[in-house]
Amino acid sequence: AQSVTQLGSHVSVSEGALVLLRCNYSSSVPPYLFWYVQYPNQGLQLLLKYTSAATLVKGINGFEAEFKKSETSFHLTKPSAHMSDAAEYFCAVSRDSGYSTLTFGKGTMLLVSP
Amino acid sequence: KAGVTQTPRYLIKTRGQQVTLSCSPISGHRSVSWYQQTPGQGLQFLFEYFSETQRNKGNFPGRFSGRQFSNSRSEMNVSTLELGDSALYLCASSLPQANGETQYFGPGTRLLVL
Numbered sequence: 001a002q003s004v005t006q007l008g009s010h011v012s013v014s015e016g017a018l019v020l021l022r023c024n025y026s027s028s029v030p031p032y033l034f035w036y037v038q039y040p041n042q043g044l045q046l047l048l049k050y051t052s053a054a055t056l057v058k059g060i061n062g063f064e065a066e067f068k069k070s071e072t073s074f075h076l077t078k079p080s081a082h083m084s085d086a087a088e089y090f091c092a093v094s095r096d097s098g099y100s101t102l103t104f105g106k107g108t109m110l111l112v113s114p
Numbered sequence: 115k116a117g118v119t120q121t122p123r124y125l126i127k128t129r130g131q132q133v134t135l136s137c138s139p140i141s142g143h144r145s146v147s148w149y150q151q152t153p154g155q156g157l158q159f160l161f162e163y164f165s166e167t168q169r170n171k172g173n174f175p176g177r178f179s180g181r182q183f184s185n186s187r188s189e190m191n192v193s194t195l196e197l198g199d200s201a202l203y204l205c206a207s208s209l210p211q212a213n214g215e216t217q218y219f220g221p222g223t224r225l226l227v228l
Contacts, residue, residue, distance in 0.1 A: 032214035034216070036219070041224075042221055042222075043118075043120075043204055043219040043220050043221045043222050044204065044206075044219040045219070046216060046217075046218065049214070049216055051214055090157065094214060094215070100145055100147060100162065100206075100208045100214075100215035100216075100217055101147065101159050101162055101170050102147075102149075102157075102159065102206075102217060103159070104156060104157040105156075106156045107156060107157075
């Protein structure tokens, strides 16, 4: 069975500081990994997706994530936080081709202070 | 291209009633998945439909059901509502891809059961 662990239900950063949101996964097969963002009263927006083509994945809004198989991690980073980045972030994993069902982590709320 | 749409956006029901939620996928997408989001349980997979057939099912009671029409639009139904069914219900659509399907989410339907 697959699972995703996001360390830290809340992360606080100052505007301009580095953003680091942690995600560890467990999967019996090479997974597809995703990061989604959810703004208040909205659905989930795809930030980026890992497909094994490259270990460093660049996404929208300046975010990127690095796949580390040895650590079973897929942490999300952004060099400089902006106030508009305040939202809840979800890491998710799916099985190999032919299945789209996502298993989500519990989410991390990112708080950005001026 | 228009995104995933869900109707209604907000719904208030009382215990024991039933409810039907609707989802229109992105044009060309044939897979539709449903998720329940609650503060306590997070994001949980309900079921997935592909070409009018249920392809995958999560661990929810039989009160939760769904269907998909020939135009890929999907509905989910919850019968005999309970207070614990209060949640944000998210629909996602996807297209088969060689490097893993990517799910695109709608804005959700927020259901409140009184």
